[in-house]
Amino acid sequence: MNVLPAASQPLNQSVTLCVDAPMRLDSGLELGPLTVAYQTIGRLNAERTNAILICHALTGDQHVIGPHPVTGRPGWWETLVGPGKTIDTDRYFIICSNVLGGCLGTTGPKEINPATGKPWGLGFPVITIGDMVRAQALLLDHLGIERLFCAIGGSMGAMQVLQWAVSYPERVRAVVPIAGSWRHSAQNIAFHEVGRQAIMADPDWNGGDYLNQGTVPRRGLAVARMTAHITYLSEPALQSKFGRKLQDRASITYGFDADFQVESYLRHQGANFVKRFDANSYLYITRAMDYFDLAAEHDGVLARAFQGTKVRFCVVSFTSDWLFPTAESRAVVRAMNAAAADVSFVEVTTDKGHDAFLLDEPEFHDTLQGFLDGAADMFGLPRGLFSGIRP
Amino acid sequence: MTPTGPTGAIRYDLQLIADMVTPGARVLDVGCGEGDLLSYLRTFKQVDGRGIELSMAGVRAAVSQGVPVIQGDADTDLSDYPDGAFDYAILSQTLQATERPRDVLINMLRIADRAIVSFPNFAHWRGRLHLLVRGRMPVSEYLPYEWWETPNIHFCTIRDFLKLCRELDLTVERALALDERGRPERFPANCPIANFMSAQAVFLLARGSRR
Numbered sequence: 001m002n003v004l005p006a007a008s009q010p011l012n013q014s015v016t017l018c019v020d021a022p023m024r025l026d027s028g029l030e031l032g033p034l035t036v037a038y039q040t041i042g043r044l045n046a047e048r049t050n051a052i053l054i055c056h057a058l059t060g061d062q063h064v065i066g067p068h069p070v071t072g073r074p075g076w077w078e079t080l081v082g083p084g085k086t087i088d089t090d091r092y093f094i095i096c097s098n099v100l101g102g103c104l105g106t107t108g109p110k111e112i113n114p115a116t117g118k119p120w121g122l123g124f125p126v127i128t129i130g131d132m133v134r135a136q137a138l139l140l141d142h143l144g145i146e147r148l149f150c151a152i153g154g155s156m157g158a159m160q161v162l163q164w165a166v167s168y169p170e171r172v173r174a175v176v177p178i179a180g181s182w183r184h185s186a187q188n189i190a191f192h193e194v195g196r197q198a199i200m201a202d203p204d205w206n207g208g209d210y211l212n213q214g215t216v217p218r219r220g221l222a223v224a225r226m227t228a229h230i231t232y233l234s235e236p237a238l239q240s241k242f243g244r245k246l247q248d249r250a251s252i253t254y255g256f257d258a259d260f261q262v263e264s265y266l267r268h269q270g271a272n273f274v275k276r277f278d279a280n281s282y283l284y285i286t287r288a289m290d291y292f293d294l295a296a297e298h299d300g301v302l303a304r305a306f307q308g309t310k311v312r313f314c315v316v317s318f319t320s321d322w323l324f325p326t327a328e329s330r331a332v333v334r335a336m337n338a339a340a341a342d343v344s345f346v347e348v349t350t351d352k353g354h355d356a357f358l359l360d361e362p363e364f365h366d367t368l369q370g371f372l373d374g375a376a377d378m379f380g381l382p383r384g385l386f387s388g389i390r391p
Numbered sequence: 392m393t394p395t396g397p398t399g400a401i402r403y404d405l406q407l408i409a410d411m412v413t414p415g416a417r418v419l420d421v422g423c424g425e426g427d428l429l430s431y432l433r434t435f436k437q438v439d440g441r442g443i444e445l446s447m448a449g450v451r452a453a454v455s456q457g458v459p460v461i462q463g464d465a466d467t468d469l470s471d472y473p474d475g476a477f478d479y480a481i482l483s484q485t486l487q488a489t490e491r492p493r494d495v496l497i498n499m500l501r502i503a504d505r506a507i508v509s510f511p512n513f514a515h516w517r518g519r520l521h522l523l524v525r526g527r528m529p530v531s532e533y534l535p536y537e538w539w540e541t542p543n544i545h546f547c548t549i550r551d552f553l554k555l556c557r558e559l560d561l562t563v564e565r566a567l568a569l570d571e572r573g574r575p576e577r578f579p580a581n582c583p584i585a586n587f588m589s590a591q592a593v594f595l596l597a598r599g600s601r602r
Binding site for chain 2 (some may be wrong): 194284334337342363369377
């Protein structure tokens with residue numbers, strides 16, 4: 001018997017798509033050729049039925065499993081993805097691509113515009129969640145995968161997987177939107193606008209042309225990250241972790257140093273973020289989230305988006321998530337019910353806030369495990385897919 | 392009627408309900424608990440089943456065993472579903488815990504062609520005796536709650552239920568009388584003696600009078 005390579009080794013690669021014909025964007029503009037950087041883990045079975053697409057969040061990337069090339073740290077979903085884990089790489093073939101407009105190898109404002117030979121900057125067309133999904137579909141075409149077993153994603157990833165179910169219902173059997181919504185709320189748009197204004201107010205932003213000017217709007221991007229980071233946590237989590245504890249000092253200094261631990265923590269988060277993320281990319285991706293509205297595409301009636309769908313859904317929310325609160329997931333579930341869709345919905349009790357989908361939350365993992373097992377059974381995916389041929 | 396299906400590890404009364412469902416049907420189980428009935432129906436009858444459950448612990452348990460269930464309330468959430476979306480809507484031991492049992496029944500027979508409803512019969516002789524002799528609310532194996540902790544707010548008797556079915560113009564297609572352990576009695580639930588003698592009842596209902 002042949003000994004196959006370990007299924008858990010991530011394979012990082014990229015492909016150039018739309019070489020012959022450009023991709024039409026929701027804005028009406030065309031983009032192409034475009035490069036998509038992606039990671040795959042595990043093996044595609046002979047029937048090509050075990051592929052899971054993982055969609056990353058706003059500041060995530062394709063490195064589901066690490067080490068991350070910039071930070072050297074573990075992948076962003078290693079708690080969940082790996083051999084024998086909830087998303088079992090011995091059983092499923094995992095694909096995760098850097099989103100269109102991203103800044104880690106996929107075509108975006110940081111990359112070179114072939115027409116000018118310089119970075120796109122603000123010359124990059126405005127993209128949508130629908131465009132991101134279209135690019136992922138082209139990647140699947142390239143990989144020879146006609147139909148996904150499942151598409152899974154949290155936050156902006158949840159938007160993408162919902163868009164997958166609506167745009168390509170025949171190409172995906174099951175969909176798991178986690179901590180997401182069918183549209184960005186006014187509050188979410190407001191927070192994103194604060195982040196964008198912080199970036200644009202940084203003189204080093206240089207009207208978006210900083211890559212050609214030799215500057216980087218670090219301060220603006222760090223502030224954007226700090227603001228956003230607060231929305232990813234919960235008040236009780238912040239309170240219990242930091243309270244009003246002081247950082248490396250016995251008393252307050254009557255100044256504007258980071259007296260409080262929470263200040264120091266946010267500055268650290270902001271400083272680390274600018275090492276791996278591009279400011280213009282942040283503008284484009286937050287804009288894509290703001291524009292997302294699945295109901296708008298269907299005359300304002302969300303249920304119509306799911307009419308007649310055969311996709312199996314598992315909607316997950318977290319009790320302390322105030323960025324995408326449970327009520328939003330519930331509205332999505334209600335619309336799915338109105339279309340008599342096959343839907344499960346679980347609200348996980350946690351004080352970790354929006355970020356809970358990235359953390360070790362056993363209730364969430366059990367839910368996902370049960371759903372994936374149930375869907376795999378229903379779609380005839382054998383449980384011990386590779387158990388017989390593993391060394 | 393005796394159970395004819397394979398005997399999975401489900402409650403006897405659930406088995407009787409399962410036997411009423413035709414294979415391959417579309418089923419909505421309202422108040423499905425941890426999804427035991429749905430799991431059984433899916434495995435042994437290949438139904439396309441969904442569930443609604445109020446308790447999040449129940450929902451998580453059901454989804455973890457691969458059964459599609461949403462957290463929701465029979466009183467408010469049934470109205471989300473379109474007409475005729477299911478072949479059967481099942482309400483097992485839940486009717487008495489709903490706020491508006493009448494509306495729940497109406498909704499069930501709007502979204503499904505058939506409704507299967509089971510409930511404890513408050514007119515069972517043991518309960519009557521308990522109230523008569525002790526003067527206190529009956530507590531038994533199948534009604535295990537003290538009055539101050541019970542989720543049950545709208546108890547009814549078999550006779551009450553049949554009256555409501557007539558008012559709503561529903562046909563009783565099947566009527567099973569069950570004992571305290573959920574085993575079928577030799578008489579049907581819509582015969583006069585059942586109201587006194589049976590501890591629980593299971594009804595298969597359809598829209599419109601057909602008698």
